[in-house]
Amino acid sequence: MSPSTPDLVPYDEALSRYEPVLGLEVHVELSTASKMFCGCPTGFGAEPNTQVCPVCLGLPGALPVMNAEALDAVIRIGLALGCDIAPWCRFARKNYFYPDMPKNFQISQYDEPIAYGGSLDVMIDTDDGPQTFTVGIERAHMEEDTGKSLHVGGATGRIHGAQHSLVDYNRAGIPLIEIVTKPVPGLGKYVPELARAYVGELRDILRSLDVSDVRMEQGSLRCDVNVSIAPVGAAEWGKRTETKNVNSLRSVERAVRYEIGRQAAVLDAGGTVKQETRHWQEGSGTTAPGRSKEEAEDYRYFPEPDLVPIAPTPERVEELRGTLPELPRALRVRLLGEWQLSPLDMQALINAGAVDLVVATVAAGAPPADARKWWLGELARAANETGTELSALPVTPAQVARVVELVADGALNDKLARQVLEGVLAGEGEPDEIVAARGLAVVSDEGALGKAVDAAIAGNPDVAGKIRDGKIAAAGALVGAVMKATRGQADAARVRDLLLERLGPPE
């Protein structure tokens, strides 16, 4: 942190004096086969400048043509967010110079977005239990992504101070949808959680629509966080900052929290918050100002003359509405009933980002309770330890379902199952391969198990006597002894059965 950075006001204290207003701009890269305005492929991770053509390089004479698949996608996104779809709208040029923007203007939409006026319900934990908040959606519009710059030789990784810069235009022209919320006032201390929950919910919706990879770490879903604060009871909202480079759900929450504390410190010191773009620094957990602009950027928007107006017919819009899948919220309501979950259970699944994973695991054959148990237990722990999202763990719902199946068949017990999942996460292969390779099968040899049971009875005559007298609860101690003797590789239920057989269970 530079010396001029003011101290943070502790979060609770800031909230006691200031009222925050939140706004979120989410950019989603569509997973269309080709770019927004040309036929180039959109795959992630190709060699730099191999997925380019005269159009997306902005060569003289080249012209854009709209990707019809992208239009369908944005209409479906708009409908899923409850937006109206414009019967007629246009693209506009946003003019500014930057080396990774080939034409030095971005084809976007300005005052005529394709979708506008929707809302999204988001559930968060509050002191009064899980509650639903409605976030207004201002608009969703289409635009093209820029290329990617790599600035070499500077301290900040930004263009200023760099020795030289490399530009990869593979990303230039990839379809982007920008989804902008209305300002969200009146949430008080829940603003950071709401920001995170909103982005998470939006991500789930986009995933269910199958329009994007929605991978924040790869940049296919990017979030700009707008935060302002004003003294409690003030008539007007404060000046807002726009924080970019927020690349995970966790960072969304942290960035909001940080900005509230930072802005409170500025105001407490008698200063004013500058309306500016800031950058989230993942390492330090802080935001830093972007390049200060002496005056506001003038993008000189005007209607894009190389493209014709977009006019989806009402019939086409209804046709696309018919293709909407069951949206996450509806799915959850259905699951509450089908899986007999409490709202709290469901909230735990949502908070962990596990709904889709559990659904997929159930679809792969696992009972819902078992699927939940593994994703929220062992796997959530692993995700926490490595600091990744649950969905980013290298384990598939099908693999989890197989582990559940092996336990149900008695081939594994819970302890062994945990080891199998460890192996999957470590990249050792499929569950069955790991069972074989690590020799993790439950001791099911009746002879060996019988001997261990007999030994336990012989070694604990007092306990055995109690069981014979009908104190079945005492059997646990002997089961424990057998499990210890077999180093955990026995099916505890089977051990119990064998003990009770030998010690004369009551009818």
Next chain:
Amino acid sequence: MTDSSTGDLVRRTAVDLAAMITKGEATAVEVAQAHLDRIDAVDGRIHAFLHVDHQGALAAAAAVDAKRSAGESLGTLAGVPLALKDVFTTAGIPTTAGSKILEGWRPPYDAALVERLRAADIVILGKTNCDEFAMGSSTENSAYGPTHNPWDETRIPGGSGGGSSAALAAHFAPLAIGTDTGGSIRQPAAVTGTVGVKPTYGGVSRYGLIACASSLDQGGPCARNVLDAALLHEVIAGHDPRDATSIDQAVPAVVEAARRREIGGMRIGVVREFAGEGYEPGVLASVRAAIDVLTELGADVVEVSCPSFTYALPAYYLILPSEVSSNLARFDAMRFGLRVGDDGTHSAEEVMAMTRGAGFGPEVKRRIILGTYALSSGYFDAYYGQAQKVRTLIARDFAAAFDQVDVLVSPTTPTTAFPLGERADDPLAMYLADLCTIPANLAGNAAMSLPVGLSDGLPVGLQVMAPVLADDRIYRVAGALEQALDDRRGHALLEKAPTL
């Protein structure tokens, strides 16, 4: 081949040359060579070409001859040479748009129009001179020096497509391609005694046309006579999915219309606003005489008022610079063309600024600045917004006029070719050259200029305008008028041009 027969080849029409090649009376290589020889001999004085592609032209011609030898059928213009305005991209062949900022650039792709020319076996001789990024009415804004009018080498050949019009008038090629944003095909045609057509906007693909103003630019055919222009029009027009503004409809039957040579009962409107002060008397006299001929040919001629046309020029000089300021932003030294200041001491931003400062000429800079201002926050509504409203009014004037008449006629340009240098330092005087041609660009109509007479020994053009997608009507009127004028004169107007 003797000198005299070579001389004969360069004076023939495109229709004649195509017939000779098809019949075996001349090979395509002979035809190409005759034109290349003339260019080599005479273009030092005219400067119509920025680049002559000897090798490519002869190879294309040889391919036509090979096709004929193999018994393959040839297209209507196969083997006919053509001069291409240097604002269309040509794969591997230098393309400059008349600007230093593109000096040495060899595009990796052919423009859609160029693809169509090649597919039709038309032989592209080279790239012709023009005002920088097609901004100008004299070719004096070319970074590579002006083109001279073959009728009088001290005078301008029109602009921006002066290279193409001069190439036709100097008999360097029987066909040429121009682009028309505010008159850049028609005004050069008028002042060089040639035919130039701005097709309906969207009629010819703009893919690969280096943009001046996207909503106004239109490529079109240039020739020495109406039928040759129609044949070329048919080759280059048609829907192209790579240009979103390309019209997905059948090309109007322009060749049939050009051959009809009869206009009995057609209703022709004379635009009242395009006469009077600022118009050279000789120009108005030639135009009046041509209109009288139209009446004699059986047309029903009336005067029509289009009051909003008066506002076309100011509206144009807001819309055009606005689009220019954005279209020309891509010339930033990052990916192609000139790069200035890349010596390790300057930032990318500085290299961009230095390159643009050094690479663009004064007229281009003037329009970028005008457009940047007009689009600025707080000024947009007053300038660009108002100009778009004027555009709507002009389209309404056209619609109202075409309720009464089939075509409109006017002078193409208020004066004949003015002397080189006369208006170079007076942009407003220069802009007036496009006074009559701009309305058709703003409304997207089809329009043509054809030669109708001389004023003080210099050619005068008549502009014929038709509704959107009625390009055939201008060819019908022009074909009949050209025939009548040639018959009365006993020869084509261009025969009166000095021998170079």
